[in-house]
Amino acid sequence: MTMSFDVDAVRASFPALTQTLDGRPVVFLDNPGGTQVPQSVVDAMVGYLINHNANHGGAFATSQRSDAVLHEAHVAIADMLNAASPDEIVFGANMTTLTLSVSRALARQIDEGDEIVVTRMDHDANISPWLLIAEDRGATVRWVDFDVEDYTLDMDAMHDLINERTKIVAIGYASNATGTVHDVATIVKWAHDVGALAFVDAVQYAPHGPIDVQALGSDFLVCSAYKFYGPHVGVLHGRQDLLEVLRAYKVRPAPDEPPGKFETGTLNHEGIAGVLAAVEYLASIGEQYGGAYVDRFPGLNGRRLQLKTGLTVLREYDHVLSSAILGELEQLPGVHIHGIVDRGRLDERVPTVSFTWEGRHPLDIATALGHDGIFVWDGNYYALAVTERLGVESQGGMVRIGAVHYNTVDEIHRLGAALRNLI
Ligand SMILES: Cc1ncc(COP(=O)(O)O)c(C=O)c1O
Numbered sequence: 001m002t003m004s005f006d007v008d009a010v011r012a013s014f015p016a017l018t019q020t021l022d023g024r025p026v027v028f029l030d031n032p033g034g035t036q037v038p039q040s041v042v043d044a045m046v047g048y049l050i051n052h053n054a055n056h057g058g059a060f061a062t063s064q065r066s067d068a069v070l071h072e073a074h075v076a077i078a079d080m081l082n083a084a085s086p087d088e089i090v091f092g093a094n095m096t097t098l099t100l101s102v103s104r105a106l107a108r109q110i111d112e113g114d115e116i117v118v119t120r121m122d123h124d125a126n127i128s129p130w131l132l133i134a135e136d137r138g139a140t141v142r143w144v145d146f147d148v149e150d151y152t153l154d155m156d157a158m159h160d161l162i163n164e165r166t167k168i169v170a171i172g173y174a175s176n177a178t179g180t181v182h183d184v185a186t187i188v189k190w191a192h193d194v195g196a197l198a199f200v201d202a203v204q205y206a207p208h209g210p211i212d213v214q215a216l217g218s219d220f221l222v223c224s225a226y227k228f229y230g231p232h233v234g235v236l237h238g239r240q241d242l243l244e245v246l247r248a249y250k251v252r253p254a255p256d257e258p259p260g261k262f263e264t265g266t267l268n269h270e271g272i273a274g275v276l277a278a279v280e281y282l283a284s285i286g287e288q289y290g291g292a293y294v295d296r297f298p299g300l301n302g303r304r305l306q307l308k309t310g311l312t313v314l315r316e317y318d319h320v321l322s323s324a325i326l327g328e329l330e331q332l333p334g335v336h337i338h339g340i341v342d343r344g345r346l347d348e349r350v351p352t353v354s355f356t357w358e359g360r361h362p363l364d365i366a367t368a369l370g371h372d373g374i375f376v377w378d379g380n381y382y383a384l385a386v387t388e389r390l391g392v393e394s395q396g397g398m399v400r401i402g403a404v405h406y407n408t409v410d411e412i413h414r415l416g417a418a419l420r421n422l423i
Contacts, residue, residue, distance in 0.1 A: 005289075005317045010406050013038040013281070017406060021373035027411045030375040032176050032352045032402035034226045035207060037278065041230055044277035048270045055266055066269055073272045074259065076279035079303045081221065081237050082212040088243065090259040091267050091275070094234040095203050095222045096125040101262065102220060102236065103129035105246045106197070110167055112138035117161055117169040117196075119144040120385040121153055121180065126170050126201035126222075127385060139167070148390060151178045151339045152348070159190055166196040173205035173221075177383035177400070178339040179322075179352035181205065188217045197242070203227055207404055208318055208350045210311035213237050230278030231271040236262070279307070286310030314405045321351040321403040321412065328416030329401075332423070334358035338390060338398055351407075354398040362396040365422065372418045376401055 011017050016036040019026040028036060052069055054062035074086035083089060092098040110116070116130045116139055134141045142161040145154045162169060169191040174181045188198040197219040202211055206223040213221050219242055225233040238246075243258035255261050286293075286306030293309045300308055323343055329335050335357045340349045357365060362378035369376050379397040380387040387393040401415065 005313060005320075005405070007317070007406065007408050010285075011408075013040070014406055015039055015042070024373045027374040027407075027414060029401050029403060029407065029411070029415065030377055031207070031404040031407075032204060032227070032400060033377050033381065034232075035229050035404055036406070037229055037231065037274070038281045040281055041274045041277040045231060045270045045274040048273035052273070053269070056269075069273050069276065070267070070269065073276040073279075076276050076303070077235055077237075080211070080279050080282065080307050082214050082300075082304060082308075083237050084214060085240055087258050088213075088237055088240050090236040090238060090243070090262040091272055092234040092236065092263065093268070094226075094232065095201065095224045095236075096129075096234075098222055098234045098236040098262075099125055099129045099199075099201075100132075101249060101264070102199075102238070102246070103133050105248055105262075106168065107133035107137055108247060110134070110137040110139050113165065114139040114167045115142050115161075115163070115165040116140070117142045117144060117158070117166055117191075119146070119153055119158075119171055120389045121146045121175045121178065121182070122170065122172045122383070122385060123176050123201060123203065124382045124384050125203075126172060126199070130168065130170050140165075142166075146178075146180075146386075146389070151175075151180050153180075153182055155183070155186070158187060162190045162194055162196065164194050166191065166194050168197050168199060170199045171201070173200055173202040173211070174208065174350045174352070175383065175386065176204040176352060176381055177354050177386040177398070179349040179354070180340060181209075181348055181350060184218070185216050188219075192217065204350065204352065207314075208311075209315040210308045212308075225271070225275040225278055228278060229281060231268075231274035233268055233271040233275050235275070238262075279303075282310045282314075283307050284310070285313055289313045317405050318351050318403075319346040320409065321407055322346050322349060322353070324409045324412040325351060325353045325401050325403060325415075328412055328419065329353065329355055331416065332357065332419055334360075338386075338392075351403040352400065353402075354400045356392055356395070356398050360422070362399045365399045365419075368422055369415070369418055374415055374418055376415075 052065040054066045074089045077089045078086040191198040200218045200221040202223045207228040221237045248261040283306035286309030338354045366378035377400040
C-alpha cells in the first residue's frame with residue numbers, strides 16, 4: 001500500500017460495528033451478502049423521512065425537495081461509475097429486479113437462432129434472466145466455463161463463443177463465490193467486435209474498487225447500494241442511446257425518457273437519499289487520502305476524483321485482508337480454498353473467499369462461527385452455477401468469508417482461532 005489505511009477511523013463511522021454477542025464484538029464477514037452502513041447514511045435516510053418525504057413531481061415544497069435529492073443521487077452514482085450523464089442512471093428495487101426488467105426489454109431485439117453468452121462463474125441474477133428470454137425468443141445460450149484449479153474464466157472459450165449470432169454477453173465483474181475479478185474490458189471489446197451488447201454485473205466489485213463505465217465501454221452495468229455501504233436499492237447504468245431506444249415495460253403516464261421510463265412506480269426515496277450519502281462517504285475517503293494519489297488520475301477532478309481515489313484506497317487495503325484470510329485458511333488441514341491463493345495475483349481477486357473443509361458441513365461451520373459472533377455465509381449464495389460446477393452443491397455448498405474495508409486483520413485472526421477450535 002502507498003499509505004497506511006486508518007481502519008479504526010473508518011470503524012468509528014459505522015454504528016453497527018459496535019454490536020456485541022455474548023459480550024464479544026461481532027465480526028461481520030457476511031459482507032458479500034450486504035454491508036453495514038455509516039452513520040451518515042442512517043442520518044440521510046432519517047432526514048429524508050422528516051424533511052423531504054413526498055411523491056415525485058408535485059407542485060409543492062416537500063415534493064420539490066424530494067426530487068432534488070433524487071436528482072442529486074443520480075448525479076452521485078454517475079460520478080461513482082464515471083457515467084456520461086446522470087440520465088444514464090436508473091434506480092430500482094435491487095440488481096435482480098433491474099436485470100429482469102431490462103432483459104425483458106432487450107428480449108424484443110432477440111430472434112430465433114440468436115445467441116446469448118453467460119458464464120458459470122456468475123451469480124444467478126446474471127444468468128436466469130438471460131435463460132428466460134432465450135427460452136421466450138428461441139435463442140441459444142452459450143455457457144463459458146471456468147478453470148476449476150485456477151478459478152478464472154476460460155477466456156479462449158469466451159472468445160470462440162462470441163460470434164456474429166451473439167446478441168448479448170452477460171458477465172460478472174467479480175465473482176461473489178470465488179472472488180475472482182474478470183477482465184471485463186476485454187470481454188466488452190469482443191462483444192462489440194461482433195455488434196453484441198455487454199451486460200456487466202458489478203454487484204460484487206462495487207464495494208471494493210473504482211468502476212469506470214466509459215473506460216470499460218459496457219452497455220449496461222448493474223450494482224446494489226446495500227453492498228457498497230448504502231441501503232437496499234439497486235442501480236443500473238445504461239448507455240443513454242440504448243436507454244432511449246429500448247422500449248420499457250412501464251405504465252402510460254410515466255415518463256417516456258430515461259431514466260424515468262425504467263424507474264417503474266414510486267421508488268424507495270429514503271433509500272435513494274441513503275445511496276447519495278453512501279457515495280459521499282466513499283468520496284470522503286478519497287478526500288482524506290487524496291494527497292498520496294494526486295498525480296495518479298489525470299483528467300479527473302471534484303467528486304469523480306475523490307471516488308476514484310477512495311475506491312482505489314479500499315482496493316489496496318483489500319489485498320491486506322485477502323492475504324490475512326488466505327493465511328488463516330491455509331493453516332487448517334483438509335481445507336480447500338475455491339479461489340485464487342497466489343499472493344502475487346491478489347489484484348485478480350476481492351477478499352471474498354469460499355472454502356470447503358473435509359468432513360465438515362458448511363452450515364455446521366457457519367453456525368459454529370455464528371455462535372462465536374463471527375458472521376459468514378454458507379451454501380451457494382445464488383452462485384448456483386459455481387457450486388454445481390465445483391460439485392459441492394449437494395454437500396451444502398461452501399463457506400464464504402467476505403471482508404470489506406472496515407474489517408481488521410485482528411478480526412481475521414479471531415476467525416482463524418475460531419476455525420482452529422473446531423478441529
Ligand atoms: C454478484 C452478485 N450479483 C447479483 C446479486 C443480486 O443482487 P440483488 O440482491 O441486488 O438483486 C448479488 C447478491 O448477492 C451478487 O452478489
